[in-house]
Amino acid sequence: MAYAKHIFVTGGVTSSLGKGIVASSLAKLLQARGFSVTIQKFDPYINIDPGTLNPYEHGECYVTDDGAETDLDLGHYERFLNIPTSQANNVTTGRVYYNVITKERNGDYLGKTIQVIPHITDEIKRNFLLLDRSQKYDIVITEIGGCVGDIESLPFIEAVRQLRWDLGANNVIVIHLTLVPYLKSAGELKTKPTQHSVKQLSEAGIQPDILVCRSEQELPKEIRKKMALFCNVSYDCVIEARDSETIYEVPLLMQKEQLDQRALQKLNLPTYNDPDMTVWKKFLKKLKAPRRTVKIGLIGKYVELHDAYKSIAESFIHAGVMNEAKVQLEWIQSETLENPDECAEKMSQLKLSGILVAPGFGSRGIEGKINAIRYARENKIPFFGICLGMQCAVIEFARHVLGLKNANSSEMDKETEHPVIDLMEDQKNIQRLGGTMRLGAYPCTLKAESKAAESYNKTEIKERHRHRYEFNNQYLEQFEAAGMLATGLNPDTQLVEIIELKGHPWFVGTQFHPELKSTVDNPHPLFVHFVKAALQFDQKNKEKEKETTLKTEM
Ligand code: GLN
Numbered sequence: 001m002a003y004a005k006h007i008f009v010t011g012g013v014t015s016s017l018g019k020g021i022v023a024s025s026l027a028k029l030l031q032a033r034g035f036s037v038t039i040q041k042f043d044p045y046i047n048i049d050p051g052t053l054n055p056y057e058h059g060e061c062y063v064t065d066d067g068a069e070t071d072l073d074l075g076h077y078e079r080f081l082n083i084p085t086s087q088a089n090n091v092t093t094g095r096v097y098y099n100v101i102t103k104e105r106n107g108d109y110l111g112k113t114i115q116v117i118p119h120i121t122d123e124i125k126r127n128f129l130l131l132d133r134s135q136k137y138d139i140v141i142t143e144i145g146g147c148v149g150d151i152e153s154l155p156f157i158e159a160v161r162q163l164r165w166d167l168g169a170n171n172v173i174v175i176h177l178t179l180v181p182y183l184k185s186a187g188e189l190k191t192k193p194t195q196h197s198v199k200q201l202s203e204a205g206i207q208p209d210i211l212v213c214r215s216e217q218e219l220p221k222e223i224r225k226k227m228a229l230f231c232n233v234s235y236d237c238v239i240e241a242r243d244s245e246t247i248y249e250v251p252l253l254m255q256k257e258q259l260d261q262r263a264l265q266k267l268n269l270p271t272y273n274d275p276d277m278t279v280w281k282k283f284l285k286k287l288k289a290p291r292r293t294v295k296i297g298l299i300g301k302y303v304e305l306h307d308a309y310k311s312i313a314e315s316f317i318h319a320g321v322m323n324e325a326k327v328q329l330e331w332i333q334s335e336t337l338e339n340p341d342e343c344a345e346k347m348s349q350l351k352l353s354g355i356l357v358a359p360g361f362g363s364r365g366i367e368g369k370i371n372a373i374r375y376a377r378e379n380k381i382p383f384f385g386i387c388l389g390m391q392c393a394v395i396e397f398a399r400h401v402l403g404l405k406n407a408n409s410s411e412m413d414k415e416t417e418h419p420v421i422d423l424m425e426d427q428k429n430i431q432r433l434g435g436t437m438r439l440g441a442y443p444c445t446l447k448a449e450s451k452a453a454e455s456y457n458k459t460e461i462k463e464r465h466r467h468r469y470e471f472n473n474q475y476l477e478q479f480e481a482a483g484m485l486a487t488g489l490n491p492d493t494q495l496v497e498i499i500e501l502k503g504h505p506w507f508v509g510t511q512f513h514p515e516l517k518s519t520v521d522n523p524h525p526l527f528v529h530f531v532k533a534a535l536q537f538d539q540k541n542k543e544k545e546k547e548t549t550l551k552t553e554m
Pocket residue numbers: 358359360361362386387388389411466467468469470
């Protein structure tokens with residue numbers, strides 16, 4: 001029994017074609033027509049969730065309100081749709097097997113031989129329908145990770161085939177995303193890879209309803225006709241997905257190509273409401289015509305892979321738009337800042353108007369982060385520290401202002417004399433890695449007279465966490481007396497969630513991850529105010545420079 005209509009998005013030819021963005025764009029258009037929509041992602045890898053994956057492997061781990069550690073595509077879903085996702089929105093092969101094996105160990109299968117078909121495919125189908133069963137959605141979009149033809153995605157494809165058979169072709173459609181490469185030497189767009197990948201899908205029993213074709217060039221009529229004929233889809237269901245300057249343009253490109261219209265027709269859903277994209281268009285217009293540029297340093301240890309900080313980078317795009325500015329991110333590897341003099345030199349050369357120190361785990365690059373924070377504190381450059389970034393700000397203050405020699409987090413130095421960041425009691429006996437951190441949304445109460453309260457414009461907030469270590473409250477009095485204030489506390493546990501520096505134009509560290517809640521409709525207030533502070537800093541500097549040139553000219 002299903003309540004919603006289902007759209008599956010598969011991918012062929014290569015990975016990284018942007019299935020997540022196409023799925024989010026379609027969802028946005030359907031939402032803008034008044035449908036209640038959600039998106040879920042099914043990943044073929046064996047990890048139970050991406051929580052234990054190195055960010056270099058798979059980019060950032062996105063955390064939901066309910067504390068699920070999920071694929072970064074869920075970030076796009078939330079940023080585009082402005083709705084929260086949950087554990088049910090991200091399922092991996094590992095989780096499917098884990099559930100089946102747990103049931104088997106409990107004797108739930110009554111002595112049967114457990115097999116990929118039907119037990120694994122049944123479990124996949126049960127998960128396909130989990131969000132549908134909440135009866136909150138008209139349409140559920142499911143993105144199938146990986147590429148059609150991969151061994152590991154076969155059970156998912158088979159489960160899609162079965163679900164379509166179970167529910168009927170008017171209730172379940174398949175959109176196949178493919179690549180139409182342009183061969184420069186031949187001066188031609190090539191359709192063969194698409195034909196092959198559709199053939200592969202057909203061999204698995206699925207005829208796609210719509211083709212979305214990624215291409216660097218415009219798809220001419222003849223190419224569309226050729227693909228329609230050889231891939232067995234109607235001509236108007238060959239959708240062009242041209243490369244675009246920004247992902248935020250894709251919903252409008254898809255609207256122009258009528259992807260939403262075609263999907264609704266196939267699902268026998270009404271198409272008379274045009275999508276209302278007014279807010280989105282306004283956002284895009286501002287995004288494309290910033291009035292100023294501001295340079296902000298993003299300091300982390302995974303900077304070579306920008307996807308490792310996806311949500312932070314997107315939050316800066318949203319916050320930039322709110323300030324009618326373009327945030328130019330300077331990606332800085334924290335390991336290159338380990339020498340304090342070289343760090344100061346590099347920082348001053350870069351002329352940053354703001355410094356963000358990123359989240360992370362383990363000690364690699366940590367001293368570089370601390371040096372950068374010292375530079376931001378002493379030179380009164382707007383600073384934003386997130387999770388490990390906040391913890392580093394605490395360590396830096398302990399060492400250089402409080403004079404607590406070798407102060408550290410016990411994550412980096414178990415023997416430190418001054419564990420200003422320490423493991424909480426209830427974390428001390430945990431041995432396993434997966435899913436054992438402080439995860440998900442927790443409440444936080446803000447001090448009225450603070451940068452945080454000014455940014456949020458309220459004092460009760462909820463933000464998402466993903467960490468093991470905490471500010472050590474034994475040192476709180478000492479910190480506050482010297483000017484580092486705890487301006488956000490967990491009302492239940494009194495854990496420090498936000499620190500700020502008295503007398504600094506903007507110096508905020510958060511134990512939580514604000515970047516996980518920034519959306520196009522609701523840019524995150526801390527990012528918005530950080531960028532604002534950076535713009536003010538930039539403005540002041542420019543005025544100072546002008547003054548000095550005037551003076552020297554006189
Ligand atoms: N490694 C730190 C901790 O576990 C910070 C984690 C993070 O930045 N997400 O507390």
